[in-house]
Amino acid sequence: MYFRLLLAASMACVTAVAHAQASPPVQTPTPPAETKYFDADHHQVLTEAGAAEKRVTTFRDTVGGTVRAFYLPSGKLKLFTPYADLRHSLRHGTASEYFENGQLRFQATYKAGKVVGDLVTYYADGTLKRRDHHAPDQPTSGECFGPDGKPVPYYPYEQMPVYSVAPGDQAAVTRDVQLNTRYPAVALRQGVYGIVKVKFVVGKDGQVKNIAPVEPAKDAVPAKLATGYRALQDAAVSAVQQLKSFAPGRQDGEPVSVSFTVPVTFRIK
Known part of the structure; x- marks a missing residue:
């Protein structure tokens, strides 16, 4: 039924589309972006001078968007994080972090702020450091590895002070x-x-x-x-x-x- 409705709607618009083809293409506005700079202790600074990180927030709409961070002065990508709600730091989508050498450091997929599937981290040489398994209504399980690739006792990814x-x-x-x-x-x-x-x-x-x-x-x-x-x-x-x-x-x-x-x-x- 849904396919039929779409087909009927497209057929009803054929004439309008044909007339519109002669019009100039609609320009899609560039999403607004906000750039901030931070020092090595993650304190915001006013300019790039002396900063260790540049963080660019691109707003998809008034609520969601993406955050990209770059190492300074190299300009290499440090992280990419999509958000359903930027104000409340609600992640939604696959987030990735990188070492300055370009090696993947962290990756996890979020749904409404919660990790779904596997959370993985790596050492700077690409050796797997951890793999956590997240499943609905199940305790987190996982495995951790030393720099030599050998298993070590498991420890939580985040531990509060x-x-x-x-x-x-x-x-x-x-x-x-x-x-x-x-x-x-x-x-x-x-x-x-x-x-x-x-x-x-x-x-x-x-x-x-x-x-x-x-x-x-x-x-x-x-x-x-x-x-x-x-x-x-x-x-x-x-x-x-x-x-x-x-x-x-x-x-x-x-x-x-x-x-x-x-x-x-x-x-x-």
Whole structure:
């Protein structure tokens, strides 16, 4: 039935198509693109000077698109990732990463943000490093290999940082931040309360760094309460600065920096 409907529609448009052939071809607009530069620590920089990576985002529409990254200064392709939703980092399609020598480093196919099928990684000389098997409603299984190609004990592809004070306790970080928080006097006087979010990075060495408050939406804080709210932000940042070290996060066995956001609650009883 669907084929018949398509055929009837094409037949009904024959005359219109014949007349349209004499018209100039329609120019397809070039999709918009956005270029950003990053240093070796993945911090965004303004220009290519001193940058280690150029990242080009091409928008398919207002939601999805693709991201291509290039090594600098060589300009060689570093990664290609398709997204169904760029804002929420929702991958959809086959993503690939490469060593600067051109050798494939990582490849996996995503569907609505989840890996489907096999996730594979390689060493720089092309030796297989891992193969993870992903199936719906099944635990991930896989196999890992050393640089010599021989099997080694399996380890997860992604391992989150572990707080050294309480390994295995997911709430320990939030609890320590809350215990280290002191209510600022100026905020008490103004009656300012609420939740302040603080972002930070656990570096490859396990140390907490790049601590900063997450700024609220524009006009979310009345001007007359701005001083008190800023005091809450400063107190929350101070509490995060007192966190102990972590065992660093790992990706494919290698230490990586991982970003966190922690909420700090201020209440007046």
